[in-house]
Amino acid sequence: DGGITQSPKYLFRKEGQNVTLSCEQNLNHDAMYWYRQDPGQGLRLIYYSQIVNDFQKGDIAEGYSVSREKKESFPLTVTSAQKNPTAFYLCASTPTGGTYEQYFGPGTRLTVT
Amino acid sequence: GESVGLHLPTLSVQEGDNSIINCAYSNSASDYFIWYKQESGKGPQFIIDIRSNMDKRQGQRVTVLLNKTVKHLSLQIAATQPGDSAVYFCAETTWANNLFFGTGTRLTVIP
Numbered sequence: 056d057g058g059i060t061q062s063p064k065y066l067f068r069k070e071g072q073n074v075t076l077s078c079e080q081n082l083n084h085d086a087m088y089w090y091r092q093d094p095g096q097g098l099r100l101i102y103y104s105q106i107v108n109d110f111q112k113g114d115i116a117e118g119y120s121v122s123r124e125k126k127e128s129f130p131l132t133v134t135s136a137q138k139n140p141t142a143f144y145l146c147a148s149t150p151t152g153g154t155y156e157q158y159f160g161p162g163t164r165l166t167v168t
Numbered sequence: 169g170e171s172v173g174l175h176l177p178t179l180s181v182q183e184g185d186n187s188i189i190n191c192a193y194s195n196s197a198s199d200y201f202i203w204y205k206q207e208s209g210k211g212p213q214f215i216i217d218i219r220s221n222m223d224k225r226q227g228q229r230v231t232v233l234l235n236k237t238v239k240h241l242s243l244q245i246a247a248t249q250p251g252d253s254a255v256y257f258c259a260e261t262t263w264a265n266n267l268f269f270g271t272g273t274r275l276t277v278i279p
Binding site: 059061088090095096097098099100103113145147155156157158159160161162164 | 177200202204209210211212213214217257261266267269270271272
């Protein structure tokens with residue numbers, strides 16, 4: 056099956072701990088994205104990567120970090136500097152070549168207490 | 169920056185009726201629009217898209233209408249079914265930019 060996988064589906068952490076969310080795709084897409092979704096709100100862009108070894112900040116990058124060492128993987132680290140980390144995190148990818156449709160993973164719900 | 173918003177946060181329709189979900193955008197340079205469906209606890213799924221050189225596009229039971237004059241697009245779902253209950257997002261972009269998402273409309277289908 057081709058697609059985007061995110062793991063785990065639910066993640067619990069104590070305040071002050073860093074946590075890394077996994078995102079893997081086997082669609083051979085060049086671009087990958089991380090979004091945050093809060094209840095009753097739309098998606099807000101955290102980071103994106105158009106190509107391996109390169110990434111850019113989105114609208115709400117503070118307190119987050121990413122890496123893009125492989126085309127198929129784009130892990131997101133939620134650091135202790137993120138003031139309100141509890142949220143639903145969505146990873147997406149898109150092929151290059153003039154199409155803008157983003158394919159989404161199933162999401163990871165992170166709860167920090 | 170751009171703003172993408174929806175006129176109504178919730179919409180309830182009877183099963184079998186048609187649904188219309190609206191979306192306003194503010195960036196007149198936006199040239200591509202997508203509708204996504206998101207079921208509870210899942211990632212958004214692509215429904216249909218439309219480019220700015222079109223004003224209407226049809227899919228299976230869905231139609232998207234684009235009115236560039238008033239910067240408005242709508243999603244019409246024919247013969248709404250219980251499985252259509254979800255949150256629907258519109259998203260817009262311009263060439264080489266990222267997608268900007270609206271806040272979503274929750275559609276509830278009443279059996």
